[in-house]
Amino acid sequence: MFFTLFIILSFMEIVLATRNNRKVREISRIFRGYDVRFLSLDAFPGCPDVEEDGKTFRQNALKKAVSIARFTGCTAIADDSGLEVMALGRAPGVFSARYAGKGADDRKNLMKLLREMRGLEGEDREARFVCCIAIAFPDGSYKTFTGYAKGEIAKKPKGFNGFGYDPVFCPAGYDLTFAQMTASEKDRLSHRGKALKKLYIYLKNQFFIHGRNDLL
Numbered sequence: 001m002f003f004t005l006f007i008i009l010s011f012m013e014i015v016l017a018t019r020n021n022r023k024v025r026e027i028s029r030i031f032r033g034y035d036v037r038f039l040s041l042d043a044f045p046g047c048p049d050v051e052e053d054g055k056t057f058r059q060n061a062l063k064k065a066v067s068i069a070r071f072t073g074c075t076a077i078a079d080d081s082g083l084e085v086m087a088l089g090r091a092p093g094v095f096s097a098r099y100a101g102k103g104a105d106d107r108k109n110l111m112k113l114l115r116e117m118r119g120l121e122g123e124d125r126e127a128r129f130v131c132c133i134a135i136a137f138p139d140g141s142y143k144t145f146t147g148y149a150k151g152e153i154a155k156k157p158k159g160f161n162g163f164g165y166d167p168v169f170c171p172a173g174y175d176l177t178f179a180q181m182t183a184s185e186k187d188r189l190s191h192r193g194k195a196l197k198k199l200y201i202y203l204k205n206q207f208f209i210h211g212r213n214d215l216l
Helices: 020-029 058-071 093-098 106-116 183-189 192-208
Strands: 002-009 011-016 036-040 075-085 126-136 143-153 169-171
Touching: 011 192, 020 093, 020 169, 020 183, 020 192, 036 143, 058 075, 093 106, 106 126, 106 143, 143 192, 183 192
Parallel strands: 011 036
Antiparallel strands: 002 011, 002 075, 075 126, 126 143, 143 169
8 A cells, every 4th residue: 555645735645556445434533633634646657566575564564665755756555465364374465465465355365264273272373463554755765664463353344344364353352253343442442553654753753744732
C-alpha cells in the first residue's frame, strides 16, 4: 500500500496509493476527525506496482515507500501486513495475501490456513497480525512503525465484517473474531490501528496535525 504526504494550508493531504479499497476505507476510518485529507493514487498517473519480494513486512513496506518517493518526488508512506501462526513457523507471513497461490482470493487463503491447522489445539492455535508502515522522504531518509494484534485462530469462520483472515482471528481476551466486531472495535485492537497510532504521533510531532485525542 502506498501513500504520498504533503502539507497544504492547515491540513495534511495523503495520497492512498493502495489498490485495496478495503484498506483505504479502514485507514480513512481510523483517521476520521483529524486534519488529514486523503487523496487518490490518480494524482500520480503511471505510478508503478512494486513487487513485494522481501523476507519481512518491514522490507516490503520500505521497498514500496522508497520506490514511490523516488517516482513521485514526494514523501511516501507504504504498509505491509499479514498473519503469523506460530505453530506453522509464522506462516503465512509475508505471503498472507497469496497463501493459496498467486491470484488467490480471501476465501481460498483462509480455507488453506484452516486445512493447515486441522488438528491443532490450544496454544498451537496462537497467532498474531502484524502491520509495518514505512514513511520515506525524497532525500532517502525513512522511518518505520509496527503494530501487532495477538490472538488465536478459530476452527471455522465467524462473522461477515472485515476482510482477509478476519473471520477466523480472535484477538486475545475476546471470543469474537475481527469479522464479528464493529469497525470501531476492530480499529482499537487491530495491528493496523496500532501502527497508525504510532504514525499519527510522529506526524503530529513533525507536522503539527491535530484532531481527536482518542487515537493517542
